[in-house]
Amino acid sequence: MKPHSLLLTSFSVLLCGTVAMPILAKEGTKAPPKAQAVSPAEEGAARLRSLQIESGKIVFVGHIAAGEQPARIVVNLLLQPAKGSNIKVEAWLPDGDKWNGRFIGLGNGGSAGKINPDSLAGPLSQGFAVATTDMGTAPNSDSGIGNREVWKDFGYRATHLMTVAAKDLIKAYYGKAPEYSYFNGGSTGGQQALQEAQRYPEDYDGIVANVPAHCRTPLHAYFLWNDQILRACPFTEKQEKAVIAAGNEYMASRELPQTAGKMVSDPRCTAQDIEAVIALARTKDATLTDQHADAMRKLFSGPKHAVTGERIFCGIPFGADFKSAHGHLYLFQWVFGKEKDLTTIDFGKDIDTYTAELAPYLNAENADLSAFEARGGKILMITGSADSVVPYHATLDYYERVVEHFGSVEKAQSFARLYFVPGMAHGPGPGINKLPSMLKLVMDWREKNAAPGKIQAQRIVDGRTAIEIPLYPYPAKAAVDAATGGKGFVEVAGPRGGVERVAERFRGKAAE
DSSP: OOOOOTTEEOOOOOOOOOOOOOOOOOTTOOOOOOOOOOOHHHHHHHHHHTOOOTTEEEEEEEEEOSSSSOOEEEEEEEEOSSTTOOEEEEEEEEOGGGOOSEEEEEOOOTTOOSOOTHHHHHHHHTTOEEEEEOTTOOSOGGGGTTOHHHHHIIIIIHHHHHHHHHHHHHHHHHSSOOSEEEEEEETHHHHHHHHHHHHOTTSOSEEEEESOOOSHHHHHHHHHHHHHHHHHSOOOHHHHHHHHHHHHHHGGGGSOTTTTTTOOSOOOOOHHHHHHHHHHHHHHOTTOOHHHHHHHHHHHHOOBOTTTOOBOOOOOOTTSOSGGGSOOOHHHHHHHOTTOOGGGOOTTHHHHHHHHHHHHHHOOOOOOOHHHHHTTOEEEEEEETTOSSSOSHHHHHHHHHHHHHHTSHHHHHTTEEEEEETTOOSSSSSSEEEOOOHHHHHHHHHHHOOOOOOEEEEEEETTTEEEEEEEOSTTEEEEEEGGGTTSEEEEEEOOOOOSOOOOHHHHOOOOO
């Protein structure tokens, strides 16, 4: 990690203890200069430099004056809890008079391996002390090949150690611990979020897990499954558009009038639905062959164990694209090596080996959140109906298992809520152009006991038309309010479950 160089304030050590003896100044001579007062930032930086970090060290401390971003202390850490582990952490601490008393840990994405300083700018500008980590996978995902310590770091350890170290920095700099601590992450960051709630319930008071890749090893088995199918039977862009359109059209009768034919808000389906969508797609594009039909059947159904038939993961949702649903195969290289021909990996013995090696470290599948709930923790999960990178299935089923553990939807919703966002792909962005701040919702829930209910999402279709969609905590959903002539919405009970559960042995049991 290179030290920050812009506008760095140098910190000097103030030497005291001058000899008290009279000095007669000659006429015209200058009086000795007065000692400069040490600023609070300088004092705080000195404390940080001398701070001892468990299993690591501080490699840089610097103060950056206010500019485009508020003034802040930047701290870079290197954590090495075991041989073969190299975790980088960056923390930004606003000047004391700008700190809001809270800490935010930020998630990473993909295979991580780097820190994006821009991600810290938003929380800093709102007064948060904020930190993030490269999850120990620098310089790239090859760092995990055959390295079990990197598996642990990427799975759970880096995020926890980042959190512990950041809180130590905060206490040393401000003289007190944060009043509240929050975690906010999506995709891989969502995996980090759920690992924190499950393994380290004391770390955070509130957690946002956006499109969480928590069912990690089955998810990457889904990527490999799709990759092998699409290599053998590619789809052109035109063909893929026809398949997406067929999904939207076939599911239109189950949609609100405002979204019918434009998206698939709830892609839960049956084998019969899959056959119907395949048939409709072939009427839309005559170039879709029998081979394409067989490929679609496998893509929509998802991977099963080649020997036992057990569910490994579910398939690509109707209305979602194919091109984002494959690749990301580095986890197989971690287990089988860089030279392994990934097209030869089978969904029998090879998947068993892969699962046994990685699942205990990477998967965040423990539905027992009782320790997190008991300390007053709150968690919001968000998943999108059109996400083919991290499909909704596993998150919806995880929430159902939390409900089962706590005995009722009402009990689960007292501290954990799931929002199912219609038409959203891999997080808010193109398509879903506006969602409320989930971080603010979880903060208000934790600090003010204001549990989130209905929220509004804005969906842009055809590049110009905005559709306002009310969202309710799962399993509730929006329905047309007849009293408003079909222009308004009401909350109604929605269906529960409806996805095939990933077999327990592929989810794995957490190990240290």
